[in-house]
Amino acid sequence: MTDPKYPKKMEDLSQPELVRWLMEGFRRTIIHYGCWFRETEYQLGMEKAAAVEDEAGDSAWGIMLKRMAGLFGFAIDGEVPQAVKRMGKEELLKAIDATAVNWLAEDGVWFQTVEKRFGMDTAKRINDTCWSRFSPYEALRIKRLLGLPETPGLEGLKTALGFRLYARINRQSIEEISEKEFVFRMNDCRVQSARKRKGLPDYPCKSVGLVEYPFFAETVDRRIKTECLGCPPDHHPEEWYCAWKFSIEE
Structure with a gap:
């Protein structure tokens, strides 16, 4: 019996497979964000968790949007895509x-x-x-x-x-x-x-x-x-x- 040949790194994947992994990154980010909020709420209570999320959410959104704007080539105005603002x-x-x-x-x-x-x-x-x-x-x-x-x-x-x-x-x-x-x-x-x-x-x-x-x-x-x-x-x-x-x- 031969061992299955699993890819060793991202660079070994095909273009369609890389598309799937890109979308997977977005998905995991959403889940991870939810995990952070849930655990903060569990340990600190809803009001404190919401206050933390106010700050962390605004900061994370700005960081991620700026990076995605550079990657996908869309303009941003402040922390909003320019197309949305217009x-x-x-x-x-x-x-x-x-x-x-x-x-x-x-x-x-x-x-x-x-x-x-x-x-x-x-x-x-x-x-x-x-x-x-x-x-x-x-x-x-x-x-x-x-x-x-x-x-x-x-x-x-x-x-x-x-x-x-x-x-x-x-x-x-x-x-x-x-x-x-x-x-x-x-x-x-x-x-x-x-x-x-x-x-x-x-x-x-x-x-x-x-x-x-x-x-x-x-x-x-x-x-x-x-x-x-x-x-x-x-x-x-x-x-x-x-x-x-x-x-x-x-």
Whole structure:
């Protein structure tokens, strides 16, 4: 039996193989970045991890973008590709929407792959845990980018809900109840609407919603309380898929 002839170094690879390894480098960088954030969050807590990521992320992005600009021959303006900086508002909104849809697609691929290999219960459990980390992270990033104060109240939460990735994908609405409470409804959900078109029942997302919305709201303002008014598998009217009441005690 002859030993398989494995390549000894990158230079031994063919051009198509090198293309694959280039893309592999991008992939590992993403995973490694996530590993750093996850371990920092585990050891220091979400708020400190997010603060570290603010600095490390800005620095890493600038370093990587500058290197890629030189490699692929595109111009940068500050820490943004010049082509992006020259885009008009409509083009940018379309690009932001595409980014949000990509995010949802990535989320769906992870869920479906885990479900296929290990079952629905495991996929739901992992999904719920992921949201316990992503939801406060997203809230902290939104607060930073918008310059919201530490305790912006319900008005701050209303604003923040409009800047989630989901806000660019789904159709949502807010009903004012009083100065101390409002109801947020997801009127059209991309995931649930797709299931409806296929003749499938609602995906039972209440367990993740009970993580996603309270964690988001409390990160925006620790005084805010969240109550689920309905979320699949709960029965709901045609006008919305899930509804949440947010209240605050001054």
